[in-house]
Amino acid sequence: MLPNEVKNLGYEKMTLVQEATLPAILQGKDVLAKAKTGTRKTLAFLFLWEVEVLLQRKKNLRQNRCEIIVATPTRLSDHIDNTRGFEGRLRDVNVLVLHEADCLLAMRIRKDVEKIIAAVPEQQQTLIFSATVPEEVHQFCHNALRKDHEFIDIVQESSEETRSQAQ
Template sequence: SSAAPAMRFDELQLSEGTMKGITQILGYETMSDVQSKAITKVLHTSNDVLVQSKTGTGKTLCYLIPVIEKMVRSPPVAVGALILAPTRELVLQIVKEASQLLTHHPAIDILPLTGGTSRRQDTVALKRRRPQIVVATPGRLLDHLSSTFNFHSLFTGLSVMVLDEADRLLELGSIDDLRTIMTYMPKDKQSLLFSATITDDVREIATRACRANYMLIDCIPHDDIPTVDRVQQRYVTLPARCLTQVLYHC
């Protein structure tokens, strides 16, 4: 049997600015499998959701589109959305994609908080720009929460929190850091977690971040072969004296 046609973004009833960002700036018309499963579940509800999906499946839009639409429908007074990602590189990648989506939403600003800049630069940028969306690494966010005067007050009106690559957040950082961050965030918010694997630690963080009735959306096909098993690996045996020469020509 032939596969069902891919769902189109214009079926989602998005704001005009977001649709222009998707079609004109990013150049997308149809959704990936993960996007059609996750966005429809998250978009017009306040449900807490844990999504199991692999990297490279378009999952960033699964939370950026609902987050932006939430900010459009109910403009926050301070920070309305917080996105946590495991590395500086991923934070900047998320901000780049979000900025493209926000091209036709000039009233919504997004700010990265990562290592590599001084805390003072961050606080100046926060005061000057007053962003509605903050994308941060846990380390830098916790640094501010524990050391920058009254920093936690920025998040009192938070309506949605995203943990991207939750399994990597836990591998690269400490589960204690995430537990501590949760204590600063309001209870009455929507939580969206994305993870390639669902470990016991990911489940624990989901239990802390989400309300009891959170949904699990599995976007990994059951016959899918893990990435590590699909990577072809080869090796060559050679005399030690040839090693430098062979490496030079590789």
């Protein structure tokens, strides 16, 4: 069931990946979610953000805190290295979302992602979404996620992986 704040944005029901991940996300668990391209993985964590923003907007504005940062890992890494005071703003991060993890690691920017993970607080929640979860992503998640994270796989075993469908 969608929160009223999300319904007010025009969404009537959740997709399978949203329905499967939202309870774990709201419990504060780290999540690795595998779902095919086009299943609206992005909205699973954006729904959470919309609800949080509606609840925290006034408080955050008074404290001059960032509500959300959207950036490529390379650009965010560049800010950490070169923008005065930027790394200090990351100390308030509550949730780190890595979207399309398989693509991020395939693009050979793992060092940038690891720098970002090192810059945010250890107690923050990490959400990783990906269409495929090859061994490289599993190995990465071993270091990036808490040991009690949930792996949510809604790709049916009988169906093809997203990458093989796209080729």
